[in-house]
Amino acid sequence: MNNKDFLNDMAARIGATPKEVQQMVGHFSAVLADTLEEGDILPVQGFGSFEVKKKMERVVVNPSTKQRQLVPPKLAIAFRPSPTLKDKINEQP
Amino acid sequence: MNRKLSLSELAALLAQRQGVTKKKAEAFCRYFFEVITAGIANDQIAKVKGFGTFKIVTVEERESVNVNTGERISIGSHSKVSFTPDASLKELVNRPFSQFQTVVLSDDNVVEDFTAIDERFAAEQAKAAASTPPEAPVPPAEVPLGAEEAAVPADAVAKPAVPEAEAAAFATLQVPNPAQPPRSAAEPAPPVDATAPQEHTDPPAATPAAEGRPKNSASPAAPLPLASAPQSGTDNDITAPTATDDMDNNENTRSTWLKPLALLLGALLLFFLGYLAGSRHLFGSPCTPLAAPDTLVTAADSLNPDGEAVSEQPDGMPDAPPTAAQAELPSAPSPSPEVVHAQPDAPVPPAAETASLPVKPDDSVVVNGSLGTYTLKDGDSLWKIAQKYYGSREYARYIISYNEMANPDVVHTGAVLKLPRLQVKR
Numbered sequence: 270m271n272n273k274d275f276l277n278d279m280a281a282r283i284g285a286t287p288k289e290v291q292q293m294v295g296h297f298s299a300v301l302a303d304t305l306e307e308g309d310i311l312p313v314q315g316f317g318s319f320e321v322k323k324k325m326e327r328v329v330v331n332p333s334t335k336q337r338q339l340v341p342p343k344l345a346i347a348f349r350p351s352p353t354l355k356d357k358i359n360e361q362p
Numbered sequence: 363m364n365r366k367l368s369l370s371e372l373a374a375l376l377a378q379r380q381g382v383t384k385k386k387a388e389a390f391c392r393y394f395f396e397v398i399t400a401g402i403a404n405d406q407i408a409k410v411k412g413f414g415t416f417k418i419v420t421v422e423e424r425e426s427v428n429v430n431t432g433e434r435i436s437i438g439s440h441s442k443v444s445f446t447p448d449a450s451l452k453e454l455v456n457r458p459f460s461q462f463q464t465v466v467l468s469d470d471n472v473v474e475d476f477t478a479i480d481e482r483f484a485a486e487q488a489k490a491a492a493s494t495p496p497e498a499p500v501p502p503a504e505v506p507l508g509a510e511e512a513a514v515p516a517d518a519v520a521k522p523a524v525p526e527a528e529a530a531a532f533a534t535l536q537v538p539n540p541a542q543p544p545r546s547a548a549e550p551a552p553p554v555d556a557t558a559p560q561e562h563t564d565p566p567a568a569t570p571a572a573e574g575r576p577k578n579s580a581s582p583a584a585p586l587p588l589a590s591a592p593q594s595g596t597d598n599d600i601t602a603p604t605a606t607d608d609m610d611n612n613e614n615t616r617s618t619w620l621k622p623l624a625l626l627l628g629a630l631l632l633f634f635l636g637y638l639a640g641s642r643h644l645f646g647s648p649c650t651p652l653a654a655p656d657t658l659v660t661a662a663d664s665l666n667p668d669g670e671a672v673s674e675q676p677d678g679m680p681d682a683p684p685t686a687a688q689a690e691l692p693s694a695p696s697p698s699p700e701v702v703h704a705q706p707d708a709p710v711p712p713a714a715e716t717a718s719l720p721v722k723p724d725d726s727v728v729v730n731g732s733l734g735t736y737t738l739k740d741g742d743s744l745w746k747i748a749q750k751y752y753g754s755r756e757y758a759r760y761i762i763s764y765n766e767m768a769n770p771d772v773v774h775t776g777a778v779l780k781l782p783r784l785q786v787k788r
Contacts, residue, residue: 270409296380312366314369339464341459346455
């Protein structure tokens with residue numbers, strides 16, 4: 270399922286044009302990021318939960334050049350699927 | 363913080379933000395995840411631009427160990443959902459840390475950076491330490507002060523130190539003095555004895571030697587007192603605190619009126635040391651323009667075998683001439699008044715030189731090496747210099763020729779003259 274399919278599907282369901290849906294997705298992402306930034310968790314029934322995890326800074330070495338780089342700390346969004354989603358996926362062959 | 367959002371809350375925020383009805387936003391949120399679920403169920407993948415990609419990943423069968431029993435179990439192949447956030451979502455989430463950038467670390471700059479940070483940290487700590495206990499540095503400063511003043515023993519310790527310094531200073535002051543007054547006043551003071559025997563060629567060489575020795579020992583000691591005086595000063599500082607430690611307890615009352623006294627004493631000592639340093643500089647500098655004393659000694663030694671006037675004194679000579687010369691040295695290049703004074707009693711200065719040379723230069727006198735250099739001062743003349751160093755102003759022509767002077771009638775103050783060492787031809 271690519272983005273086009275997704276937009277068409279969503280547009281059909283909520284009664285809007287795919288363009289509007291795309292805009293809504295963008296705003297949804299922004300709102301989600303704003304709220305998750307504060308350490309909140311967004312659990313979605315039957316799907317999974319989204320949360321923000323803090324990754325510590327670390328030193329990485331480029332294997333080919335042996336160059337060492339200090340990667341700064343960052344906030345990363347993480348998704349944890351719910352058991353229902355897992356079951357649903359796994360019951361399909 | 364750390365609260366669980368509900369989809370409806372999110373929908374409310376979304377509606378507020380985008381300006382759509384709340385109903386529409388809620389419907390969007392509900393269907394959003396339904397569609398994604400359906401999508402990954404059908405195509406194993408669901409891409410949503412501006413949000414991320416959900417994907418079904420199959421995990422192969424693997425063996426593991428039951429942690430409790432230690433049995434080996436196999437975990438069957440299964441699928442799991444992976445979510446890769448879109449770049450835009452990543453950026454949005456990471457906005458608070460967006461100012462950080464990946465830094466390339468080179469081996470050397472790591473150390474420098476860390477040491478720089480360490481230094482800054484140490485400096486800050488030192489500053490903090492200095493600011494927090496302001497009383498700490500003060501007591502040490504007070505203790506020595508109060509110590510010196512406080513106790514009678516402290517005074518007793520300090521006093522021996524002062525006489526020492528005084529004696530030393532006295533030595534420095536006395537050394538040049540005996541040499542100067544006798545010559546200017548033409549008094550038969552002890553220092554004159556050193557030169558007198560040479561003129562008269564008296565056999566009792568022991569006395570001039572004896573006379574010369576103490577002076578000889580005193581004049582080299584002249585630089586030392588300065589070194590010893592600070593030492594005594596430090597001794598004073600060191601011993602005083604220890605003494606006060608004992609006395610601190612019962613002598614507090616006394617310290618109140620002893621303090622000004624000791625302060626005065628210290629000020630006097632300081633003043634005296636300063637004067638000592640100044641006077642040493644005054645008397646020490648004149649030595650430089652002339653040849654060093656030992657060159658004069660060698661000159662005298664070399665002259666002795668020549669069998670001229672003074673050569674009758676075998677052991678008295680080596681000692682006496684240097685002392686005479688040294689007694690002369692301090693005053694020799696001093697300003698004009700002394701030079702004028704020196705003129706009347708002619709051959710006092712470098713007695714050995716003078717004695718070995720004829721009163722008037724003739725062909726038998728030759729230049730043999732250098733005696734040293736002489737810096738001209740106000741009131742000096744070549745005649746005077748010749749008079750002083752060679753016993754007769756006639757010897758000025760040797761200075762002129764030795765320095766290859768084009769116009770000997772005009773010499774300028776500050777000019778450096780080379781003084782030839784004159785010798786009688788065998």
